[in-house]
Amino acid sequence: MKKRKTFSYVCYRILRFFIWLFYPKTTVEGISNLPKEACVVVGNHSQMNGPICGEIHFPGKRKIWCNHQMMYLKEVPGYAYQDFWSKKPKATRWFYKLLSYIIAPVSVCIFNNANTIPVFRDGRLLTTFKQTVSALGAGENVIIFPECYEPHNHIVYQFQDHFIDVAKLYYKRTGKAISFVPMYIAPALKKMYIGKPVVFDPEAPIEEERCRISAYLMDAVTELAVNLPRHRVVPYPNLPKKEYPYNVEKEKAQ
Numbered sequence: 001m002k003k004r005k006t007f008s009y010v011c012y013r014i015l016r017f018f019i020w021l022f023y024p025k026t027t028v029e030g031i032s033n034l035p036k037e038a039c040v041v042v043g044n045h046s047q048m049n050g051p052i053c054g055e056i057h058f059p060g061k062r063k064i065w066c067n068h069q070m071m072y073l074k075e076v077p078g079y080a081y082q083d084f085w086s087k088k089p090k091a092t093r094w095f096y097k098l099l100s101y102i103i104a105p106v107s108v109c110i111f112n113n114a115n116t117i118p119v120f121r122d123g124r125l126l127t128t129f130k131q132t133v134s135a136l137g138a139g140e141n142v143i144i145f146p147e148c149y150e151p152h153n154h155i156v157y158q159f160q161d162h163f164i165d166v167a168k169l170y171y172k173r174t175g176k177a178i179s180f181v182p183m184y185i186a187p188a189l190k191k192m193y194i195g196k197p198v199v200f201d202p203e204a205p206i207e208e209e210r211c212r213i214s215a216y217l218m219d220a221v222t223e224l225a226v227n228l229p230r231h232r233v234v235p236y237p238n239l240p241k242k243e244y245p246y247n248v249e250k251e252k253a254q
Contacts, residue, residue, distance in 0.1 A: 012113035015106070019052060024187070026057045030194035034060075035179045038136040039197060040166065042217045043183035044156050044225075045145040046234040047084075050185055053192055054143040055114050061140040063132070065163070068118040070111045076104035084238050117142070133170050136178065142166075143183075146214075147236040154245040155184075155222040157236040161214035167200035168209075177202055180213055182220035186247075188231040195220045 034041075041058070043050055054064045069079035077100040085096035117131045132142050150158040167178045179197035186193065198216045201209060225233060225247045232244040 008109050009113050011109050015110060016056070016114070020056050023052055023056065024190050026053050026187075026190050026192055028057060028059060028192045028194065031059060033194045033196055034141070034181060035197055037176070037179075038139050038141050039179040039181050040132075040136075040163075041141055041143045041181045041183050041194070042159070042163075042221075043143065043145055043185055043192075044221055044233075045147045045236045046185040046187060047236070047238055049187045049234055050145045053185055054145075057192065058141075058143060061138075062143055063115050063117050063135040063140050064143045065119045065128070065132075065145070066111050066114075066116040068120050068124075070107050071116075071118055073104050073108050076107045077101045080104075080107065087237055087239065129166055129169050132166050133173055136170055137174065149237060152218055153222055155225045155233055155247065156218050159214045159218055161210040164200070164210045164213050165206060167213075168202070168206055171200065171202040180217060182217045182224065184221045184224035184228075185234075186225070186228060186231060187234050189228065193224045193228070195224050 041062075043054075045051075046053075051064060051066070054062065067079065067083075069075040077097075080103060081097055081100040085093070085100070088096050117128060117135065119128050135142055144163050146159040146161070146163050147157040148160050152158045164180070167180075170176065170178045177200045179199050181197040182195040184193045184195070198213055198220075200213065204212075228247060230246055230248050230250070232241075233247050235244060
């Protein structure tokens with residue numbers, strides 16, 4: 001379905017063009033690991049680098065999960081400040097609180113016109129799942145960045161694992177077992193790396209599949225990262241750049 005050329009959509013296309021123009025050109029490696037049928041791609045959030053790379057540089061048709069708060073004008077400031085800037089030094093927090101209001105109209109414009117699926121965490125969660133299954137059924141890959149603020153290792157933060165329940169609904173609707181594909185985004189290297197997929201087992205209890213698949217994906221993203229040349233990892237929290245960890249220790253990189 002084509003998007004209507006509303007004023008909001010035209011503004012989005014202009015913003016997208018300038019992001020494409022000025023954001024570092026990012027190449028994708030491991031495209032051959034993507035299954036022939038639509039899949040769920042799961043990666044490190046890398047702050048805003050994940051959504052930007054997913055929207056601009058990921059190959060083929062895709063939809064990206066987006067927290068619904070970023071799509072509603074009244075909800076953007078509180079969510080943006082808490083999620084992006086709440087860990088900034090106290091002396092500068094006033095500026096970021098102001099900035100969270102300034103970016104609200106831009107956020108609403110971008111995330112309501114980009115290739116997004118709103119993610120709800122209340123009674124509307126089924127809407128998120130239904131839209132995801134519809135996208136997969138239409139041959140679109142779905143990209144999810146499921147990190148939360150609980151540390152896992154120096155590469156990724158803990159994955160929230162209930163997104164895996166999408167596979168259960170997808171199997172119920174289509175009779176097909178969906179694949180989950182790990183992805184590591186390395187802004188320092190200007191690359192996105194796609195790893196080997198893991199397939200949902202519809203015969204296993206969903207609790208076991210959440211644990212198995214999320215553990216595999218976190219390990220796979222970590223393995224992709226540590227096997228690369230030494231570089232700074234952009235973590236999920238918006239930390240000062242001097243606190244960004246390296247993918248490997250200096251001694252191991254030599």
